Amino acid sequence: MVAPAWSTIRGVVLAVLLSACSGDPPEERPDASNPDAGLVDAGTGDAGQPPLDGGTSPEDAGTCGDDDPCTVEQRDDAGRCVVSPAPDGTACDDGDACTTQDQCVSGVCGGSPTTSAPTTYGTAWSHGPSPAERSTAPLEGLAEFVSDDRLLFGDRLGGSGLSVSLVRVTEDGLTRLDHAALDIRVDRFFGTTDWSDRMLTFFVPLGPDRVLVVGSRQRLELLGLEGDRLTTLARLPLHPSSNSILGGAGRGAHFWLCNGSAVTPYRIDPGNVLVADDAHNLQLPGTCNSLSVSPDGNTLWVGTTRGLAPVDITKPEEPVLKPTLLSGLSLFQAQGDGTFVVAHELLRYGQMGRILVYRQSDLGGTATPTPVKSFLPVEETSRWERPVGFVLLQDALLVEWVRLTGPTRAYVVERHALNASGVSSVVATQPLRQSEEVGLTLSPFQLAGRGRHAVLQPWRRVVAMEGTDALRFRTGIHHGSFERVQAAPDGSLLAVGPFGSHRVSVDDPAAPAVLSGGTTLAADTQRLRIAPARPGSATRDLVTLPAAGANVHQEAGTAVMSCLRSSVDGLLEPDGQVRLAGGPAVLASAKGQLFQAAPIPSGGFKLRRFALDVACAGQDLAPASEQTVTVDPAPPDTRKGHALAVDGDRSELLLGEMHYVSPDKPARMPLLWRSWSGEGGVATGELTGSTDQFTAMALAGGRGLVIENGREVYLLERAGTRIETRAHVNLAERSAPVDVSRILAFDGAVAYLAISTVPSGVLALRADDLSEIGRYPTPAPVRSLTFAGSRLVLGMNEALTVAAPACPAAPVPRAR
The missing domain is CATH 2.130.10.10 (YVTN repeat-like/Quinoprotein amine dehydrogenase)
Known part of the structure; x- marks a missing residue:
């Protein structure tokens, strides 16, 4: 029988090992001839x-107790902790999962063998776990909203599968509605020139009742969400040698995926049949990094390494590529809400760029317009900061930052109001992470949001906008x-x-x-x-x-x-x-x-x-x-x-x-x-x-x-x-x-x-x-x-x- 208090089998407690680091100041080398091996x-x-x-030395004096039921601890007149055996027959647990009827004898716990x-x-499932922090790639999993108050978490099962959780967000927190485990690997894509961390497996919401799971080089899987339940509706295999799919967006019966410099349209025929429309492939001016659909469903915004490529999808079965905008920028992500277009610049070798906000009406001429708001990297003696992602929400813009002040590295999200005059100053701030360690590798993030909620990477904390000037975290069991x-x-x-x-x-x-x-x-x-x-x-x-x-x-x-x-x-x-x-x-x-x-x-x-x-x-x-x-x-x-x-x-x-x-x-x-x-x-x-x-x-x-x-x-x-x-x-x-x-x-x-x-x-x-x-x-x-x-x-x-x-x-x- 086992109880962990005094178990002789312990994960981590009995086996903790750590690898080498260097950097200590030089110290005098011990004498190698010492017969005690240098101790x-x-x-x-x-x-x-x-x-x-059996007592405790004064310098170690603390709590007089060892969590062992087979010993009795008490302090003597000198304040020392004295340990003596408990009475024979005292119930205990010998730390052996393969014994029963455990009891103390002469201060030692033992039991009868069993087989x-x-x-x-x-199995109980969680969703949205945080990444391990030690100079590692930051992303741990996926998150995407399918409606204003429901989102999907996708968690990597060690490279063998995808854990999908459908979760509702309310004022009271997060409630898991359903869960499914898919045999789709969650492969990572790490940009060799821009050092961005992304996933080759992701979600594409198509409406409140359907979502597409994209697994590069594996398959597309269409999930139904009716009745707040996850149901597989259709699958379409992808060729194992196909290119990496980095972006996707859709609405209703149509969706688009991009790999390399091409966008491929797909449609969902009656009976939930997935069909690739290769006849209407679009060739982009640069490599595709992101796709998003405008709120009215008429424009597909494509962020590329050579600018912003708008696609007219008024007739989704006949997409039309429009002239490139912001051609002087390499873009990691771009989104529009009908009034503003937000573009996140992607630079080489981890040098995260600006987040720029433009009026959509200003985009159309040959000249690059002046942004109404710029969120700029700062590199000063006392301050270093970079914008790492944004969420375009209902009348609001959230911008996530990483900031170094002295030895402290902090991730924060700031809320800005959007109105006819442009983008306001900061109206609310919410800390995400604060530490003096090097922590995770820096990367830009493609964040998810809908209505008044957002999920902030890489810790996948869910934040809600409250009133006009507040941000609050939402959580719940399983999160x-x-x-x-x-x-x-x-x-x-x-x-x-x-x-x-x-x-x-x-x-x-x-x-x-x-x-x-x-x-x-x-x-x-x-x-x-x-x-x-x-x-x-x-x-x-x-x-x-x-x-x-x-x-x-x-x-x-x-x-x-x-x-x-x-x-x-x-x-x-x-x-x-x-x-x-x-x-x-x-x-x-x-x-x-x-x-x-x-x-x-x-x-x-x-x-x-x-x-x-x-x-x-x-x-x-x-x-x-x-x-x-x-x-x-x-x-x-x-x-x-x-x-x-x-x-x-x-x-x-x-x-x-x-x-x-x-x-x-x-x-x-x-x-x-x-x-x-x-x-x-x-x-x-x-x-x-x-x-x-x-x-x-x-x-x-x-x-x-x-x-x-x-x-x-x-x-x-x-x-x-x-x-x-x-x-x-x-x-x-x-x-x-x-x-x-x-x-x-x-x-x-x-x-x-x-x-x-x-x-x-x-x-x-x-x-x-x-x-x-x-x-x-x-x-x-x-x-x-x-x-x-x-x-x-x-x-x-x-x-x-x-x-x-x-x-x-x-x-x-x-x-x-």
Whole structure:
């Protein structure tokens, strides 16, 4: 039986590894001849090791409690926290999903073995999750309005499909009306010359009852929306070698798609038959970037790299290309509302251009007219800003900006009124994102809006215009990510994303129910976040999940970390901030402690341990202990990556380096294994690999697990001063080969690995011989794992799936 409070199987908590960064100021290189492999304690005398008498040293004094039902904690007369065994027979949960009737005996929790086959039950879906922020392409998914109060979210299922949610927007928030999963990949298009991030899969609204799903090189799929239900009406295959389709627009029974410098008309014949009208193809003056239809349905505005191409579609079956306007501009997007035309300029190599507003009546002569309003990039000593997108709404224009002021990078949206005299000054501002990190790659965005609502990329926050001078966010259950799942002692579940949280019931595993929540956290919630290790727990851990693979990185310099706490309704809410110096570094967390490994340019690492039971009042975290460690005495010139894993139960760490020279030479992976305090000696070893980064690393139950190149899996144990490989497997050589991206959970007996190849899922391995216990198919790549009672819950950005844990018929021996 399992409860996550003291589970010996933990996703992320037991396996957090991070890759190399550089940029620290030079420090004196540790003495490689030191028999302790370069470990020098520069902090407190205990160096992070719990006192031998079971108490808590004064400098670590905080909450006297460890969330373990098999121990009783109380303070003595000196204020020390004294831990003693709970009475035998006390009900507990031993952290083993494969035992029942758990109880405490001599302060240790144990149970009787049981068996179960890997089985998946039901899935709960989310919509509009946020992107992972670490110098990555910004777009995470799609959003498009089909009417003034209904929109579609489209979420990428790890490259294997498209999750479509039909959502209604009201004053009370967002309500999901229906959901469907399509086998259409969501492919990304990244402009090689303009560095714009776009999708080759998108929606084309045709009216309140129909919408087209465009999947470049795959197919067109016509969806019906009648009765607020999603129904497939028709499909039309596209040639796999066809060009990338970057834009589409339509109305009623006609729509147009553009690829390259051509626009192809389509029509919907009776019976919802999709037909391409190749006889009326239009050749544009430049490469097409966007299409939009005017409100009266008579003009198709085509934004190209050589100006604005209007198309007369008064007779949609006979479109007529008109003379090019604004021919001196390369346009990323253009829209018109009958009075104004808004054009977003696209420049080369990420230099985002102007957003220009023209009167439509001024467009028609040979000369380029003067815009009535220009939103211009600014580059000054104290201010840097770029417009990244716009939404043309009912009597209003929303403009999204990215602004750098000192170390702070902020995304904001500003509201302007449109009237007969032109465009007003700013009447309302709404912050979208604020951070001191580099964050996402800059890109222009094609934003969606209708009536009085808009969806703002890349976080897909829904904003509503209120009155004449206000903007307010709208959210609701299912809105946001389910990427990190945490179980409460009562078996309920908390699904956490970068900007929100949800309470989920898994009482019916075949139909998990989302009870409450949404995207509710403030714009200044940071990527690095510490929060209760489980709902209601007094112990805090790092709850950030890595942007890719199993790596959590701290950028160079001092990082701001957000603190979160449990609210009265069981969700997460802000609880201040702290600052963490010492970057660039990798971070790991266990048992209410944060571990930081910062590479020293001259070789070795600074290892710091921080207690997380602090009030978050904006202060710098002070390390409880600090050490200098040398993993490999060789010069660090070839060190390309490193990884850190921590076992909080045994106060041990495993630190590895990746030394890579060229593809024709094997990579070296020197490893160091020891207790945090230095007691018990040091074990070292070395593996060989073929890449320049670790895939994942974990440490638990006296065993280490290392994955390289997504397929080479090593089980390690200590033998005196040596680290020895007890088992090794190449997952690509299995009868059903897979690659994996992270270790979701590892307790020394069973390892749960996230499959990164298509189809997505989880691979369960027996640690003794790395034999396969079973596989769990999932709709998207899995990012976290937890145990809720006797059930296994798999967290994804777009969904969560309930399953049964893998319990072999023969009990798995545990290394204690």
